Amino acid sequence: MKLMKHFPLSQTIAKHKQSLLALPLLAALTLTGGCKDDSASATLPVNAANLTAASAEPVSFWVATDTHYLDNGLQDGGAAFEAYVSGGDGKMLPYSDELMEALVHDAEQKKPAFLILSGDLTNNGETSSHKKLVQKLVRIEQAGTSVYVIPGNHDLNNPWARSFEGDKQIVASHISAEDFDKLYADFGYNEAISRDKESLSYLVQAAPRLWLLMLDSVQYAKNEEYGFPQTDGRILPSTLAWIDKCAKLAAGSQASVITVMHHNLLNHTSMHVSGFRLNNSQEVLKQLRKDGLNLALSGHIHMQDIRRDPGAAAADAAAPVYDIATGAFAVNPHQYGAMSFDPVTRRVTYATTAVDVEGWAAASGSTDPNLLGFKAYAEDTFAASSYNKALQRLEESTFSAAERASMAEAMAKLNVYYFAGTASEHLSEIKAMPGFKLWEQTEGGFMSGYIRSMAEEQGGSNVSFEMVLGAAKP
Numbered sequence: 001m002k003l004m005k006h007f008p009l010s011q012t013i014a015k016h017k018q019s020l021l022a023l024p025l026l027a028a029l030t031l032t033g034g035c036k037d038d039s040a041s042a043t044l045p046v047n048a049a050n051l052t053a054a055s056a057e058p059v060s061f062w063v064a065t066d067t068h069y070l071d072n073g074l075q076d077g078g079a080a081f082e083a084y085v086s087g088g089d090g091k092m093l094p095y096s097d098e099l100m101e102a103l104v105h106d107a108e109q110k111k112p113a114f115l116i117l118s119g120d121l122t123n124n125g126e127t128s129s130h131k132k133l134v135q136k137l138v139r140i141e142q143a144g145t146s147v148y149v150i151p152g153n154h155d156l157n158n159p160w161a162r163s164f165e166g167d168k169q170i171v172a173s174h175i176s177a178e179d180f181d182k183l184y185a186d187f188g189y190n191e192a193i194s195r196d197k198e199s200l201s202y203l204v205q206a207a208p209r210l211w212l213l214m215l216d217s218v219q220y221a222k223n224e225e226y227g228f229p230q231t232d233g234r235i236l237p238s239t240l241a242w243i244d245k246c247a248k249l250a251a252g253s254q255a256s257v258i259t260v261m262h263h264n265l266l267n268h269t270s271m272h273v274s275g276f277r278l279n280n281s282q283e284v285l286k287q288l289r290k291d292g293l294n295l296a297l298s299g300h301i302h303m304q305d306i307r308r309d310p311g312a313a314a315a316d317a318a319a320p321v322y323d324i325a326t327g328a329f330a331v332n333p334h335q336y337g338a339m340s341f342d343p344v345t346r347r348v349t350y351a352t353t354a355v356d357v358e359g360w361a362a363a364s365g366s367t368d369p370n371l372l373g374f375k376a377y378a379e380d381t382f383a384a385s386s387y388n389k390a391l392q393r394l395e396e397s398t399f400s401a402a403e404r405a406s407m408a409e410a411m412a413k414l415n416v417y418y419f420a421g422t423a424s425e426h427l428s429e430i431k432a433m434p435g436f437k438l439w440e441q442t443e444g445g446f447m448s449g450y451i452r453s454m455a456e457e458q459g460g461s462n463v464s465f466e467m468v469l470g471a472a473k474p
């Protein structure tokens, strides 16, 4: 059988033993979860008979996104770099290398079966960032964790690739789609059981009964002509047809499929911001529903958010599709999704986990106080950057200096929770802040929309989640 070829028994046992030891909580959660929801498991066409004892065990895996890795060699910490970082969107670029090292360390310690990276692997597609990142991914695989990647809108043909020297930004070389294919051959493309002819999409058997449909949603062909990386994404019509074939293939092997893409399948904010959700999301949703694929993992929006297809209430209430947008790894609180899959019940769990920079720093003998106390440092840095941006936006307002400071303080706090995916749990705390009430008095503009979208946050956790994966339909 094909599956056995990809999962030699000894290897499967070893991997699972390690992951169960390292993640007793997650494993226990999966086990109790599997028994809890009788209605769901009763309707499953589960055929555990031809699963071996080892391959019937739950598998643990991680998803991280928007790592936006920047090669240390491309910046000297000078004025140009500092200005670039403080003018940016909150990415922890000065410690980009340390963050990735901490992720490698986490993987070496906890040994998930595989790690998914769903695009925006690099800051702006710099050749040397890609090459250095590949070296780290090699080490993750050497420790026993398979890595599967897809590109994001910043990774290919990016005219924004830069190095930073003193007070100057210097154009750096960037990679093409062909380069990506070669560079990341060992991180999905070589293992693919099927590849899309017209994109960097592929299908891979990641674990017994669990396949990954890795979709390339990026439009990079005109970046050089535009002079910037195109932000919005879509799935090509020919790729949709290929997805249908993939689902049939998976169905033949009784596999469930998780769909992975950089752009969001669903809206993750009520704000009218374009470029986050796929341009043809309705079409893609229709295809996924038809094929029995009910979970997508995405990134791109940089904040943590879990959504259920709102249209599902009417047409497909019995089989809603979910999109988990994992927060950017490069942005506070620097988290990834720790997941599990039970091949017998098809149950999937997800829980955000902050990368353990402090543990890695201590283990590697670092003396940098920012790294040794990274959790507080990263949150303070992110909050300060939100605070300063809010103050800038209020410069021409009629609010007093004290009022502006109070508003900026509320915005900083809100942003910390919002990006972590915990705003809904802190709504009453935020709404009680004097600065929040002042924001509510403002009309129009980005900030009032932002505040409103946050206030619309409703119940349902954005940081932990459980569901039953559909079986791919023939």
Ligand code: FE
Binding pocket: 066, 068, 120, 152, 154, 300, 302, 328
């Ligand atoms: Fe990004």
Ligand code: MN
Binding pocket: 120, 152, 153, 154, 262, 299, 300, 301
């Ligand atoms: Mn992106």
